[in-house]
Amino acid sequence: MIYETVFRSQDVPAADRFGYWRELTIQTCAPMDMSSDHTEDFQASMHLLELGAVHVRPMPRVQR
Secondary structure (H helix, E strand, O other): OEEEEEEEHHHOOHHHHHHHHHHHHHHHOOOOOOOOOOHHHOOEEEEEEEEOOEEEOOOOEEOO
């Protein structure tokens, strides 16, 4: 069975989106730092697929 989890920055208030995305990326990908000139209108989404013991994370889609 395949389980899919979708994370969308649009699911949190606009003022919190970039911080949410930054923390999500650190927790699901790897420790890193990031910045954006578009924190007020930042939008991104990420899909995580769980295939039994294998977890697949396609590259996130960042719109700004």
